[in-house]
Amino acid sequence: MPELLPFLKELVSAPGLSGHENPVAAIIRNRWKPLVDEIHSGKLGSLHGLHKGTAPAPRPSVMVCTHMDAIGLMVTGIKDGFLRLTNVGGVDARVLPGQLATVHATGAGTGAPSPLPAVVAQPPARLLPDEIGSNPAPLEYLLADTGLPPKKVAELVRVGDLVSYATEPVELAGDVICGHTLDNRSSVAALTICLEELQNRPHAWDVWAVATVQEETGLAGAYTSTYQIRPSLAIAVDVTWAKGPGSNDWNTVPIGKGPALCMGPDTHPALFKGLVELADKLELPYLVEYAPRHTGTDAFATQVSAEGVPSVLISIPLRYMHTPVEVVALKDIQRAGRLMAEFIAGLTPDYLDKIVWDD
């Protein structure tokens, strides 16, 4: 996909906080429409695209899950034109002071919310409880400031309005992109690459390309889409913690050398082994990450939906996760897309027979 970068920038620039994914869903639907045979939305808003396989019906199916929702903030109150805030998904309040943000104001009535530029402010120490001192101010004490007069703010903004990061995506050295919401729009881009490759690759199985909602707030999209689609296998694609300043422990992987394949209880060992063997055969670089308990990804949900679905997790290494300056290597995205396509193209009608416990 030569146009990966502009598409990724378009994806991360579209609003789509958990529970409010419509704006980004519209972009993805538009992009996937020519690549699939049918596309529809689930009841919670997840996007389901079907690319039919060549095996005689009834065919087995593989579902690829990439969550499209983003973390962010929400207005809890308005005081003298300033907005009090809470989080949507996991936000470390220490990254917020001085951030550019967009308030999606709904007070003007019907139609799309009006985007208002804003700044997240850490009030001066004397306006905060004494015990905070030089420690970080918890989120409940931070304020969003649109710069507009209080009367205008009262007209435009309502409690419950969403506030998203507004950092512009930018390329750094070494073919990496930096911006907010690369978790998990990077994976949506990887799945799009996979769908494009499959246009010219016959595959026996049905492929369900799924962009799930509400991953960051409890995997609601993955649970419900898996239940509705009832795939034979599920592949979740998400980002994982990359090595970098502040993060160098065993549970981090380098960027630019992935994707990472996840080993642990969320993933089926036979599927994991299948991906590892395929990557070795293709001489495609990959890493292995170990998740001894839960991954917190869509794979955690797909695995236990309905009567259970054999699941596997492909991860794209990402630095500074959940900050407005996430960093991802483009080639990790491209390789994740290619690995998925190769895996899917190689699924024989009897592949399910190999997904067994070998003990």
Place this chain on the structure above:
Amino acid sequence: MATIGNTQIKLLEKLCNACAVSGDEGEVRAIVLDSIKGHADTVKVDTLGNVLATRSGTARKHLRVMLAAHMDEVGFMLVAEDGEGIYRFETVGGLDVRQLVGKPVWVGHDHLPGVIGARPIHLTTVEERSKTIPLDALRIDIGPGGKAKLGDRATFATKFQRSGSSFISKALDNRLGVATLVELVRDAPPNIDLLAAFTVQEENGLRGAKVAAHALHPDLAIAIDSTPANDLPAWDDEDNPAYNTKLGLGPAIYIADTGTLSDPRLVRHFAAAGDAEGIPYQFRQPGGGGTDAGAIHKEHTGIPSLSVSVPHRYSHTAASIARLDDWKNYLALIQAALRRMEPDLLETDKV
């Protein structure tokens, strides 16, 4: 008479998007030199990098008035290399380390994009999140294999934008002052000698202003700066009596800060000019902080000095906010006060 229109806002935008950390003001200096070209009688760049521009008055007897606006901004310097495009850095000027985390930055004269990242929330503990991340744990990351030079300066990478009648930008302190002083040089009142000093290193101890005041040796000086508006609500909704200044109330006249006790004759003169011409102004609450006036008033045998600032919120952060109306009234007040300066302004008793 000049006012703030699109041309002035465009200049402010250009100045704000330029990077000029104390000691490395070249990018702003070039914009200033270009903007005042052909408008001043004399222009020179002194040994510290100050731009000194003068315009002579036409009256037979007149005051020599120094106007000082600092060009520099707070920021960073790369001081050590970890490899793979990752650098340690130090801060320059008064920066709260809590404002640095998770910000994009521009590095060096080519504005190479970089980022100050943070450990993912998933890998932190509640205890860890209640503690400030110290400077020595932060890094600037310009991407794998990226090359910058040690000693390169960096600033927050915030592009100037407008929100209604407000500006959102980095470095409004003090590009608002620089843009104002450019306007004053281009359209100087004829009743005074206007001695403009676009100074360096204000954020690093008022070092440019000291030598500029010595060289210009004025009768009096006005520091053209920007001051915090801490007009936010208190966490418990109690009154906020220590707001310093408030947005929307107009230019802030200083009476006292850490560095300077303003000359009362100048305070009275500026307030009277505002009253006479119906220009709103506010007195900055006496308290901490300082401007170039702190260095200027102690030069030679003493130079009566005053600071007048544009109020703005979130000084020394990636994104400050100022109001267009405050800036308009700021320029109008200074113009009115300069135009009303008679040669005997300082011959009255102080009190």
